[in-house]
Amino acid sequence: MYRIVSAIFLAENIKKIEIEAPRIAKKRKAGQFVIVRINQNGERIPLTIADSNPETGTITIIAQGAGKSTRELNRKEAGDSIADVVGPLGTPSHIENFGTAVSIGGGVGTAIAYPTAAALKEAGNYVITINGARSKDLVILEEEMKAVSDEAYITTDDGSYGFHGFVTQKLQELIDSGKKINFVLAIGPIPMMRAVAEVTRPHGIKTVVSLNPIMIDGTGMCGGCRVTVGGEVKFGCIDGPEFDAHQVDFKNLADRNRIYQHEEKEADDTFAHQCNLTGQA
Amino acid sequence: MDARTITAKERMAIPRQEMPAQDPQVRIGNFNEVNLGLTPEQAQQEALRCIQCKDPVCIAGCPVSIKIDQFIKLIAEGDFMGAVRKIKEDNVLPSICGRVCPQEDQCEKVCVIGKKHKPVAIGNLERFVGDYERMSGQKIDPVIPAPTGKKVAVVGSGPAGLSCANDLAQYGHKVVVFEALHELGGVLMYGIPEFRLPKEIVREELEGLRRMGIEFRTDVVVGRTITVDELMEEEGFDAVFIGVGAGLPWFMGIPGENLVGVLAANEFLTRVNLMKAYDFPKSSDTPVFDCKGKNVAVFGGGNTAMDAVRTAKRLGAEHAYIVYRRSEKEMPAREEEIHNALQEGVEFLLLTIPLEFIGDEKAWLTGVKCQKMELGEPDDSGRRRPVAVPGSEYVLPIDMAIISIGNGSNPLIRQTTPDIEVSKKETIVVDVNTMQTSKENVYAGGDIVTGGATVILAMGAGRTAAAAINEKLAGTAKNFNEW
Ligand SMILES: Cc1cc2nc3c(=O)[nH]c(=O)nc-3n(C[C@H](O)[C@H](O)[C@H](O)COP(=O)(O)OP(=O)(O)OC[C@H]3O[C@@H](n4cnc5c(N)ncnc54)[C@H](O)[C@@H]3O)c2cc1C
Ligand SMILES: Cc1cc2nc3c(=O)[nH]c(=O)nc-3n(C[C@H](O)[C@H](O)[C@H](O)COP(=O)(O)OP(=O)(O)OC[C@H]3O[C@@H](n4cnc5c(N)ncnc54)[C@H](O)[C@@H]3O)c2cc1C
Numbered sequence: 001m002y003r004i005v006s007a008i009f010l011a012e013n014i015k016k017i018e019i020e021a022p023r024i025a026k027k028r029k030a031g032q033f034v035i036v037r038i039n040q041n042g043e044r045i046p047l048t049i050a051d052s053n054p055e056t057g058t059i060t061i062i063a064q065g066a067g068k069s070t071r072e073l074n075r076k077e078a079g080d081s082i083a084d085v086v087g088p089l090g091t092p093s094h095i096e097n098f099g100t101a102v103s104i105g106g107g108v109g110t111a112i113a114y115p116t117a118a119a120l121k122e123a124g125n126y127v128i129t130i131n132g133a134r135s136k137d138l139v140i141l142e143e144e145m146k147a148v149s150d151e152a153y154i155t156t157d158d159g160s161y162g163f164h165g166f167v168t169q170k171l172q173e174l175i176d177s178g179k180k181i182n183f184v185l186a187i188g189p190i191p192m193m194r195a196v197a198e199v200t201r202p203h204g205i206k207t208v209v210s211l212n213p214i215m216i217d218g219t220g221m222c223g224g225c226r227v228t229v230g231g232e233v234k235f236g237c238i239d240g241p242e243f244d245a246h247q248v249d250f251k252n253l254a255d256r257n258r259i260y261q262h263e264e265k266e267a268d269d270t271f272a273h274q275c276n277l278t279g280q281a
Numbered sequence: 282m283d284a285r286t287i288t289a290k291e292r293m294a295i296p297r298q299e300m301p302a303q304d305p306q307v308r309i310g311n312f313n314e315v316n317l318g319l320t321p322e323q324a325q326q327e328a329l330r331c332i333q334c335k336d337p338v339c340i341a342g343c344p345v346s347i348k349i350d351q352f353i354k355l356i357a358e359g360d361f362m363g364a365v366r367k368i369k370e371d372n373v374l375p376s377i378c379g380r381v382c383p384q385e386d387q388c389e390k391v392c393v394i395g396k397k398h399k400p401v402a403i404g405n406l407e408r409f410v411g412d413y414e415r416m417s418g419q420k421i422d423p424v425i426p427a428p429t430g431k432k433v434a435v436v437g438s439g440p441a442g443l444s445c446a447n448d449l450a451q452y453g454h455k456v457v458v459f460e461a462l463h464e465l466g467g468v469l470m471y472g473i474p475e476f477r478l479p480k481e482i483v484r485e486e487l488e489g490l491r492r493m494g495i496e497f498r499t500d501v502v503v504g505r506t507i508t509v510d511e512l513m514e515e516e517g518f519d520a521v522f523i524g525v526g527a528g529l530p531w532f533m534g535i536p537g538e539n540l541v542g543v544l545a546a547n548e549f550l551t552r553v554n555l556m557k558a559y560d561f562p563k564s565s566d567t568p569v570f571d572c573k574g575k576n577v578a579v580f581g582g583g584n585t586a587m588d589a590v591r592t593a594k595r596l597g598a599e600h601a602y603i604v605y606r607r608s609e610k611e612m613p614a615r616e617e618e619i620h621n622a623l624q625e626g627v628e629f630l631l632l633t634i635p636l637e638f639i640g641d642e643k644a645w646l647t648g649v650k651c652q653k654m655e656l657g658e659p660d661d662s663g664r665r666r667p668v669a670v671p672g673s674e675y676v677l678p679i680d681m682a683i684i685s686i687g688n689g690s691n692p693l694i695r696q697t698t699p700d701i702e703v704s705k706k707e708t709i710v711v712d713v714n715t716m717q718t719s720k721e722n723v724y725a726g727g728d729i730v731t732g733g734a735t736v737i738l739a740m741g742a743g744r745t746a747a748a749a750i751n752e753k754l755a756g757t758a759k760n761f762n763e764w
């Protein structure tokens with residue numbers, strides 16, 4: 001069992017959880033993730049390691065309630081335990097001094113982009129961050145992102161905070177302003193990542209995205225996480241999760257991620273129903 | 282009949298004892314074990330069929346050289362616990378091997394009785410003995426010598442790792458097993474289904490290993506959580522055994538393979554076995570493709586393919602097909618499992634290859650375009666090579682496709698421990714007498730060395746490695762007769 005040290009909501013439905021996992025805390029690098037199983041009946045779900053503290057032996061994950069497993073996770077409090085945490089998995093982000101690097105996070109994708117943005121800053125890049133959310137109250141990690149940025153922007157779809165519009169519009173604006181951008185990292189919903197890839201493609205800007213295929217083991221055994229990159233089959237859990245945005249077949253990823261949609265809804269509804277019965281929703 | 286007075290004629294008159302099994306129509310509605318096990322009376326009858334050859338050729342057919350004649354004799358005499366001890370001198374997991382070993386190609390293939398009659402049912406007897414021990418409540422634990430002070434790390438908890446750990450503990454070394462998944466047992470847990478190998482049996486065997494003082498650490502991916510070098514340099518292990526299995530399922534590389542509904546057998550079986558998706562959504566949160574009333578095709582002809590197709594049938598598939606490019610004779614799956622699959626209504630489309638998967642506008646699989654083959658000249662392996670029959674293409678409507686054409690080797694260890702030599706096929710290279718790798722004090726065995734093989738070969742490799750590790754660390758040999 002892995003003990004939860006702290007658990008706080010960053011925004012509605014998005015929780016930051018610090019877990020005791022000393023080996024992982026010592027080892028992890030930006031861009032890597034863990035696979036978590038909440039209890040004996042739990043499914044194995046991947047979550048990015050947002051931060052870690054090798055001294056206290058803890059790692060931090062930030063999870064958005066998307067369905068049964070993440071919602072159940074987000075009901076855990078400090079002092080509770082979860083059954084399994086395994087990692088660090090995946091190939092770490094490729095970090096170098098590119099020059100000017102833009103890190104784009106959409107929604108909970110900001111949590112996934114944060115550790116890599118911090119590493120890019122550390123490596124000497126001029127770091128620009130663009131964090132998009134639907135509205136002001138869904139903006140997360142604003143202070144953390146600012147701390148690792150030379151320029152930090154917030155965008156909201158409804159204009160309730162920061163730039164009114166999508167992250168891609170802000171990115172386009174930066175490119176149009178004549179700023180020389182050497183590297184873009186984009187993490188968020190699939191349509192957002194695909195749109196970012198289309199913005200940077202004509203300019204030949206190296207762009208990396210972190211993909212979120214469905215995973216089970218995270219070690220290369222099941223083949224469930226396979227994605228198409230440059231026409232080739234790659235395994236998200238060992239070859240990725242980060243890939244060249246201009247090579248990724250986003251449509252295939254979006255299609256394949258829908259395979260259990262029907263079952264996932266059933267699980268989520270049953271869970272919501274049980275929560276209502278016990279009055280703990 | 283008495284084992285001491287029976288005549289040769291009487292022996293020959295005993296028919297091979299049939300394994301009691303669940304009725305096919307009943308068993309396709311559940312995940313319970315198909316074979317029910319011989320009764321003690323049946324086991325004794327079967328044991329009497331063995332003529333106790335002076336030169337028991339059956340032993341040479343067994344990869345771990347179980348003293349087959351001797352354990353069978355003990356069964357015939359009614360000394361079942363004695364038979365347990367005898368088998369355990371060479372094989373620590375009789376309940377498991379008796380169930381999954383390809384006996385018909387090994388010990389039973391060479392049994393002399395098989396020349397004129399059906400061979401002695403060595404596998405079924407082994408299973409009987411293993412089960413007898415478990416169910417008698419008088420589990421025999423081995424004598425563990427005083428600790429040697431040496432520490433060995435075993436990476437992977439499949440049959441190779443478990444048998445290596447078992448022997449190392451019996452030599453008196455401290456053993457810690459590191460496993461990437463949350464459950465121990467490797468393919469025994471996540472691959473081979475409950476209806477062939479009840480998970481309770483694997484768990485009980487693991488309990489026995491725990492009682493011997495072996496420590497198990499799940500959720501540790503060696504190569505990620507910790508490297509082989511760190512195990513030795515930072516955690517003080519004197520030697521490391523690598524038994525990480527095959528991993529990395531192969532795909533066929535044909536058009537449409539990325540459609541929704543095309544998956545690897547490993548994924549399908551892991552969801553069902555390890556994650557218990559057949560209980561979704563009640564007591565498992567992991568979903569599996571809803572097979573009810575659907576058409577499911579499995580591509581391949583090995584044990585994994587048979588397990589996948591029979592699982593699909595149990596999950597309610599209307600049609601469950603095996604699509605295989607050669608004929609039934611060439612199928613690598615165990616004979617018994619092919620027979621069971623046929624009994625359960627699995628449809629075999631032999632001499633057939635898939636050309637392309639076809640999907641709808643939402644990218645969901647709807648069918649597979651197939652082509653018929655005929656057998657041509659024998660190839661290097663001596664098997665007749667299938668060649669396509671022109672104009673024989675047709676579309677088979679299916680809702681799920683399961684690819685089961687084998688596995689490559691997992692890259693995590695070789696990427697993080699570059700001084701371990703690997704072959705062109707990326708399997709780990711070892712000295713077959715000791716299972717030592719190119720790296721000092723690092724040994725390997727099982728599927729990571731051979732490519733996908735068998736449980737008993739993996740176990741044999743684990744034992745060979747344990748003996749070599751012991752010799753290296755302690756220079757002593759333990760007498761394994763002390764059960
Ligand atoms: C490498 C990686 C890193 C991730 N990091 C984060 C993170 O830091 N924070 C965060 O909130 N989310 C992250 N995700 C997504 C997260 O894993 C899914 O939201 C979660 O698995 C959904 O499970 P559920 O039962 O709550 O929802 P469900 O209702 O079961 O699923 C919702 C959607 O999530 C996806 N999904 C479902 N099961 C899995 C699975 N086993 N593996 C992967 N995706 C699945 C599918 O697209 C599905 O349609 C990451 C995914 C990957 C692959
Ligand atoms: C579906 C199926 C059915 C089969 N049926 C039969 C049969 O009927 N008879 C038969 O004889 N054989 C059968 N086989 C083959 C047999 O199961 C294998 O040959 C055998 O399990 C190999 O044993 P192993 O110990 O080498 O590896 P595995 O059993 O594969 O175990 C390896 C273990 O190592 C773990 N691991 C992997 N990487 C790491 C890492 N980096 N760090 C830590 N742990 C790691 C894995 O999670 C796994 O638990 C079948 C195989 C499959 C897939």
Ligand code: SF4
Binds near residue numbers: 346349372379383404
């Ligand atoms: S382990 Fe396998 S080959 Fe050896 S005796 Fe048992 S069934 Fe036969």
Ligand code: SF4
Binds near residue numbers: 332334350
């Ligand atoms: S070859 Fe057959 S008959 Fe002879 S000892 Fe072995 S099992 Fe018995």
Ligand code: FES
Binds near residue numbers: 217
């Ligand atoms: S998650 Fe199973 S192979 Fe990647």
Ligand SMILES: [Mg+2]
Binds near residue numbers: 043067068069264
């Ligand atoms: Mg889910």
